Amino acid sequence: MALRAVTADGEDLDELLQRVIPGKDYSCSADRSPSLPWDRFAAWVHCICVVGFDLELGQAVEIIYPPHAKLSDKEKTSICYLSFPDSNSGCLGDTQFCFRIRQSANRRSSHDCLLDQYDRDAPVYLKKDSAHYYGYVYFRQVRDKTLKRGYFQKSLVLLSKLPYVNFFHFLLKLIAPEYFDKNEPCLEAACNDLDRWPAPIPGRTLNLPTMGVVIKVRIPTGQDKPGATQIVQSGDETDTQVSFALPTIHEVDLFRCFCPIFFHVQMIWELVLLGEPLVVMAPSPAESSETVLALVCCVSPLKYCSDFRPYFTIHDSEFKEYTTRTQAPPSVILGVTNPFFAKTLQHWPHIIRIGDMKPAGDIPKQVKVKKLKNLKTLDSKPGVYTSYKTFLGRDEEIIKQVQKGIQQKRPSEAQSAILRRYFLELTQSFIIPLERYVASLMPLQKSISPWKSPPQLKPFSEEEFMKTLEKAGPQLTSRLKGDWIGLYRQFLKSPNFDGWFRSRWKEMTQKLEALHLEALCDADLLIWIQKHTEVEVVDLVLKLKEKLVQAKQHCLPLKQDTLEKLQLHIEAIICSLPEDLQSILLKNGTT
Structure with missing residues (x-):
């Protein structure tokens, strides 16, 4: 009798997992078995809101869909305040930007098990954010004499x-203009379109x-070569x-x-x-959010693990937490537009002030690094304000390369590709020695026995790691000179190291669990049980059943036939026991 695993909500876990088995066709054809209503929509979007301006109330959420x-x-x-540009920005016409807010309640449900499956193979920096929402905004402000305020x-x-x-x-560029012209029926139609989409599965x-x-x-996917083009043209007839x-x-x-600021x-x-505290002061939410997101991207493929707010206002619930002078600024990147922040955040150690972003023509003047004491007036010039010593x-090579591109009027896409490759190579040169050292903490495969618990990973030693840098440091792959040791020591204290190491530790622990399960599947358990008491055999059955459920829930890197083989082992051991024990264990198989 097969075991049946259930989620905390009582749903059959196997049925949930079957819906995202690799190779399943997720096309929207009518003859396919449909998902539950709004399941497909929820895999991509939590909801779509319409925020309008009320003369008495100010910003207000008018519609939430679904x-x-x-x-x-x-x-x-938070959505109300962050979905409108600051009053000082003066954004006329249409503008787009992005914000990020903390999720105020843990709403995890059995449906999240599916979402975990969807992004299991995604790069770490593209996995869903379990604690935050991204808000993607399309804002329209136009003169309208029919309205009291004079503006729509x-x-x-x-x-x-x-x-x-x-x-x-x-x-949003497709949906928003249509909605502003045709109102709610258009929004409903767009949401129904989203609810017919295939799942956001990496690699497809x-x-x-x-x-x-x-x-x-x-x-x-996490296996893609970084920097590779994602869309490959095919001769598929659907391309038409x-x-x-x-x-x-x-x-x-x-x-x-x-x-x-490319000189810096x-x-x-x-x-x-x-993970240094960093403020971006920009003239508009579009420029603020785009710059903050660019900063977060520049350490890719490493995931930026501190907080970041592409657009932050004085109404934000974390305003006091981030602006207090009684403690050191937290590890966060803030994007702001209100001139009030020039004074409020003057104690922050690193501030980037940018002017209006215009298409690059002539080579921009070299913006010097300025001391923070110079950021006193609201009309301070664009620049980087910090006393940081690199x-x-x-x-100099990357600076010359970008300068040459500006002189030759190289397209922005090509210039971005050059910068992206530069950041990628720099980050990889930095992280490879860490990857190599952490891999050495993994026990040898020959130490894994089906008759013992999986071996433990060796602890991380900062000094041992530093010794490895002498022969296998970043100097092997990077042309840059400097105090790499000092940079590593500072990095090991940062949230980015903590997040990266936790992720790698989890991966290696799961790999050990997977190798242990494979060893159990290859072992002759029926011979083992002949030498042990019924109590020990029942204990083995319960442990194997628990391992089977955890393997599915934690998405251990196992082949499907390994899980099936383990299932057969469990059933064979149960069948070898007396009938009264069989009935109890089989009845308990719905764990």
Whole structure:
């Protein structure tokens, strides 16, 4: 009799997992077995909100779609303030930007088991954010004499746990203008389109119909070569239906963001890598959010593990926490537009002030690093305000390469690709020695025995790691000179190291569990039970059943036939026991 695993909500775990088995066709054809209503929608988007301006109330959430989507009062308040540009920004026409807020309540359900499956193979920096929502905003402000305020002011906000910045901004460009013209029926139709989409499974090229067009995207996998083009043109006959093929779902225009300060990209990379408190002061939410997201991207493929707020206002619930002078600023990147922050955050150690982003023409003047005491007036010039001393020498080669591109009027996409490759090579040179050392903490496979608990990983030793840098440090792959040892020591104290190490430790622990299960499957357990008491055999059965459930819940890196083999082992051992014990264990098989 097969065991049946259930979730905390009482749903059959096997049935849930079957819905995302690799190779299953997730097409939207009518003859396929449909998911539950709004399951497909929820895999991509939590909800879509309409925020309007009320003369008496100020910003207010007018619509939440689908209506059953849950948002706390605190989340609604945050969305209201963050979905409108600051009053000083003066954004006329249409503008798009992004914000990020803490999820105020843990709403994890059995459906999240599916979402975990979807992004299991995604790179760490593209996995869903379990503790935050991304808010993708399309704001329209136009003069309207028929309204008392004299302006039409409204935002369409798409709330998601997925950091697919480029994709969701593109999606809103299709939905928002139609909604502003045709109102709610258009929004309902768009949401129904989303609820017919295939699941966001990494590695698949997805055709996503919406608003009468088809968007073609591919979500990267953790195994993809970093920097590779995501959309590969094929001779597939369905390509004739594609209206737009997006080359990337998440990358922002690095050159546009870093052009005013590209002389200091080396220093900026170090600040982000070390999780230093950083403020971006920009003239608009669009420029603020784009720059913060570019900063977070510059340590890719390492995941930025500290908090970051692409757009932050004085109304934010964390305002007091982040602006207090009684303690050191937290490890966070803030994007702000209100001039009030120039005074409020003057005690922060690193501030980037940017002007209006314009298409690059002439070579920008070299913006010098300035001391924080110079950031006193609201009209301070654009620049980097910090007293930070870099650990590594400045890379003149990348500066010359970008300068040459500006002189030759190289397209922004090409300039961004150069910067992205530079950051990627720098981060990889830095992280490879750490990867190599942490891999050495894994026990030898010959030490794994089916008759013993899985062996433990060796502890991380900072001094042992530092010794490995003499022969196998970043000097093997990077041309940069400087105090690499000092940079590593500082990094080991940072949230980025903590997040990276926890992730790698979890991966290796799961690998050990998987290897132990494989050893159990290859062992002759029926001979083992002949030499042990019934109590010990029952204990073995219960442990194997627990391991089977955990292997599925934790998505251990196992082949399906290994799990099936373990299931057969359990059933064979149960059948070898007396009938009264068999009935008890089989009855208990619904654990």
